[in-house]
Amino acid sequence: MTENILRACGSLSKKDIGQRVSLRGWVNRRRDHGGVIFVDLRDRSGLAQITFSAEVDAALHKLADELRSEYVVALTGQVLARSDENINPQMPTGEIEVEGKTLTILNAAKTPPISVCDEQAVDESIKLRYRYLDLRRDSLKHNLILRSQVTRVVREYLYAQDFLEIETPILTKSTPEGARDYLVPSRVKPGKFYALPQSPQLFKQLLMVAGYERYFQIAKCFRDEDLRADRQPEFTQIDLELSFADEREIRSLVDGLLARIMPLVGQKYPDQVPEITYADAVNFYGSDAPDLRFDLRLIDISDIAARSELKVFKEVVERGGIVKAINVKNADGQLSRSALDAYKDFVGKFGAKGLAWITLRQNEISSPIAKFFTKEQLDGISQRLHGEVGDILLFVADTKKVVHDALGKLRCAIAKDLKLYDPGEFKFCWVVKFPLFEKDSEGRLTSTHHPFTKPLDGNYDENTLAAAYDIVLNGVELGGGSLRIYQPEEQQKVFAALGIDAAAAKEKFGFLLDAFQYGAPPHGGLALGLDRLVMLLARAESIREVIAFPKTKSAECLLTEAPAAVAPEQLRELGLRGAAQ
Amino acid sequence: MTENILRACGSLSKKDIGQRVSLRGWVNRRRDHGGVIFVDLRDRSGLAQITFSAEVDAALHKLADELRSEYVVALTGQVLARSDENINPQMPTGEIEVEGKTLTILNAAKTPPISVCDEQAVDESIKLRYRYLDLRRDSLKHNLILRSQVTRVVREYLYAQDFLEIETPILTKSTPEGARDYLVPSRVKPGKFYALPQSPQLFKQLLMVAGYERYFQIAKCFRDEDLRADRQPEFTQIDLELSFADEREIRSLVDGLLARIMPLVGQKYPDQVPEITYADAVNFYGSDAPDLRFDLRLIDISDIAARSELKVFKEVVERGGIVKAINVKNADGQLSRSALDAYKDFVGKFGAKGLAWITLRQNEISSPIAKFFTKEQLDGISQRLHGEVGDILLFVADTKKVVHDALGKLRCAIAKDLKLYDPGEFKFCWVVKFPLFEKDSEGRLTSTHHPFTKPLDGNYDENTLAAAYDIVLNGVELGGGSLRIYQPEEQQKVFAALGIDAAAAKEKFGFLLDAFQYGAPPHGGLALGLDRLVMLLARAESIREVIAFPKTKSAECLLTEAPAAVAPEQLRELGLRGAAQ
Structure with a gap:
């Protein structure tokens, strides 16, 4: 008799065809299909499909019929090639399956309250309470x-x-x-x-x-x-x-x-990581942790603003504040008026009292504030921001801190919304x-x-x-x-x-x-x-x-129910008591 | 000009003779000897001897003269062979010395309250308070x-x-x-x-x-x-x-x-580690963590004790207790009467009410308890304990727990006192x-x-x-x-x-x-x-x-003075107050 080699489910491949293997793991899914029970067996390494056919071994098929999701089993079987039409290219072990020869149910399982084998929208608190089930999911396993x-x-x-x-x-x-x-x-x-x-x-x-x-x-x-x-x-x-x-x-x-x-x-980590001073980071990106996956630099136009007729700009500069702008390239048509209003609300969260905009169009400048600027001033702003037809320029006037916070956060929000960077990029x-x-x-x-x-x-x-x-x-x-x-x-x-x-x-x-x-x-x-x-x-x-066992925003562990009440004698030993509330 | 290679003090050897090196570290010792200042420079790796000769460089010699114990310095120098009579075989770098060429004092140091360069008897609490100095000593550095x-x-x-x-x-x-x-x-x-x-x-x-x-x-x-x-x-x-x-x-x-x-x-860890059941460990060694570097097994003689005329033994057995003995080989002459008395006190700490002894001599048995046993009983005991002339047999009669505790601890104490094992041995x-x-x-x-x-x-x-x-x-x-x-x-x-x-x-x-x-x-x-x-x-x-920063037996850190008082508002935030004492 051939010896069964102990293997990890996810490690099986075409190279193993003909081998007798021994596997241990959890029933990820089980389905019955024309007298054959198909089990996706899961261990830390991945999944393998096991078959139990009534024709091949009626008693074994009967035992396999008892299996339910998350049962723990040990089994042996023979690795077989899947027929062409059964190959599953989505599954790393999808070219093979294992014909079950023996099966031991090591432990039964109740129906889990959250699904392990797919990503379902489940309330976060349920997931944290049953963290040991959530941790079985591919994404968390991958992370840990x-x-x-x-x-x-x-x-x-x-x-x-x-x-x-x-x-x-x-x-x-x-x-x-x-x-x-x-x-x-x-x-x-x-x-x-x-x-x-x-x-x-x-x-x-x-x-x-x-x-x-x-x-x-x-x-x-x-x-x-x-x-x-x-x-x-x-x-x-x-x-x-x-x-x-x-x-x-x-x-x-x-x-x-x-x-x-x-x-x-x-x-690959770059050979040369860009270096930026704190002063430049705050000045150009409004943040000491600048996201350099996209440009959208903050450009100071305080000098021009001070000379304009726009009272809110002028006054800010007179009080020692600044006016800065970002140029959202080719945003005309992409950013609706309501989107701009939403961004105005967004910068409000960081203390900005308004968000002004100028859309650069062929032979036209569309903007509620344009009328307060001379042609020369508008040209000056546009030049400084490398403005071209189709661009939208966004302005915040306030104290330095508010301008940097608001525009710094805004450039990130806009870059995300307009997909200005590859989300797979890592930029240090x-x-x-x-x-x-x-x-x-x-x-x-x-x-x-x-x-x-x-x-x-x-x-x-x-x-x-x-x-x-x-x-x-x-x-x-x-x-x-x-x-x-x-x-x-x-x-x-x-x-x-x-x-x-x-x-x-x-x-x-x-x-x-x-x-x-x-x-x-x-x-x-x-x-x-x-x-x-x-x-x-x-x-x-x-x-x-x-994190394997994280806490909620109120610093609770929903799994163990920590923090918890303690016995009065524990407090006595520590010379403590609760303050009168 | 040759470049100075940055080196660790302890890494220098004869192979480096002629090299220009750069070193950084602490002044372990400094002595002045006929116009030459000798500095033992210490870093994590070890020590190297540096020389500053007034003849070679008067200004440098003068600067080196300012050095005191535990000053932090950077220096460069040339590695030279020591003359035969100056070779220090106790020192890993004792075949070479470094002729100082440049010296920078990076930081001065007050005279440390505990010596770093040798192992002096210093009060443990001083050592813990100045743990950062104690940690400079070879032994602690080696341990960490x-x-x-x-x-x-x-x-x-x-x-x-x-x-x-x-x-x-x-x-x-x-x-x-x-x-x-x-x-x-x-x-x-x-x-x-x-x-x-x-x-x-x-x-x-x-x-x-x-x-x-x-x-x-x-x-x-x-x-x-x-x-x-x-x-x-x-x-x-x-x-x-x-x-x-x-x-x-x-x-x-x-x-x-x-x-x-x-x-x-x-x-080397043994290929085959001995395996012993809990029952045997307690039975033969009086402990679930037996020290197997020496034998001194606990041998049950309850059956013989029950038949003897020694009342304390008989009664213990009648009440369900046991009598066990160990055979200290060749102890006659090594263990004085006062040593035996001290062991009696020792077993007392573990609840034993007495420690009986029998010394096996040529044609003679020396023991206060021998008279309560027949010749046959004595022979039986001796045989069971593989007694030979020169051995001392030690007995405890009590409940199982007390006998095992007392004799188990006693066998370890005696083995240590009589050096029955190599202290360098590791026995798993x-x-x-x-x-x-x-x-x-x-x-x-x-x-x-x-x-x-x-x-x-x-x-x-x-x-x-x-x-x-x-x-x-x-x-x-x-x-x-x-x-x-x-x-x-x-x-x-x-x-x-x-x-x-x-x-x-x-x-x-x-x-x-x-x-x-x-x-x-x-x-x-x-x-x-x-x-x-x-x-x-x-x-x-x-x-x-x-442990780098251990606590005392009263769970205090003498270095940081933890635990410490906290501000009342911290307790208030936690809803706590001290209990009325």
């Missing part, structure tokens, strides 16, 4: 396999680059990111709390001080924030830090890493020369990144640039990093600019500042958001689709 | 590098075996281990709490139900327990789970894993056929492992064995696993035996039991304690020595 492949490639690359993987604590103290911490009450010290880390930032810097030179970790991080579509209370970061390296070295290391990741989705850029400080609403300086970011030059005012850099993919910040301050004197100056006095600095980061006094090397690093990276690579809509 | 190597080997092996690495949540619900959970208050749902996982047990089983077939994760786990010497509030587990695999396959996978890890410390064994249930103090059955462990046979009583297995190294449980129950009917029977009613089961593990109804494959797995494994491999005394 890709995620595992990405982390594998990351690790192998960094191991080869002499990085050490070092774990940093989860039960720790507040980290400097400044979002809301998750807290863990201490039982041994009632009234005291651990914080879950928002990043391993402080520890990775300490590891540099400790002389580990090249550290990485695929690290869980936590933020108790109000969740947006692509946020989770816990998320994962590819975190790395190097000593004695400059910005160029760190960025080329990350380039090397991405160059190894992109082939996992059949893409490095954004560099970030400002070291931002002004908060009360005019005080705050850190753009965190207070350990190294200035690029020796000033410590609002114009100071930082040795900070972000890697951006298709308009999404994949990750960012910086060189860090390693000399106590420079750190003092930055704290002074931030209005952090010595006592406050000591209270918050005293141990790190202490550490820097005992021989800190120059160092810097970067962190990449793993969830977002895999989401973009998988072309998924949400990071929930690349 | 080994830890990174171990995780690398683990991952590469499991990737090659077609395992997927899948992250499971940290903010989750109580898991079934039954130790005290760390809780995280929910802000969105005041009064509700997440639990940090004691293991990924439930999620890895759900991943098997979801069809992922081979999962692994190097997973952080949490237990809020009173900490013993080798426990930490957070610890790391090499966690794996497989579908469709039997015990033999899972164990041989783990054998393959360890076979790849052991060469990292120059050891598999312990198999664990009982499925244990009886608690009130006679109720509880799970030996967890309630999802599969019975080996069809009974569900206190004699039922479990498909559970532990891998043990030198008397320490490295890890354990089991096949899991995957059929609802069997799970019900186990719950019934445990006295867990349907409502309680649903409340605690409802989502897992639900999942098992929708097509659960046979599955099982194992988890290895990474901290303990690395500790044993590194021959470290505590897992604190293989």
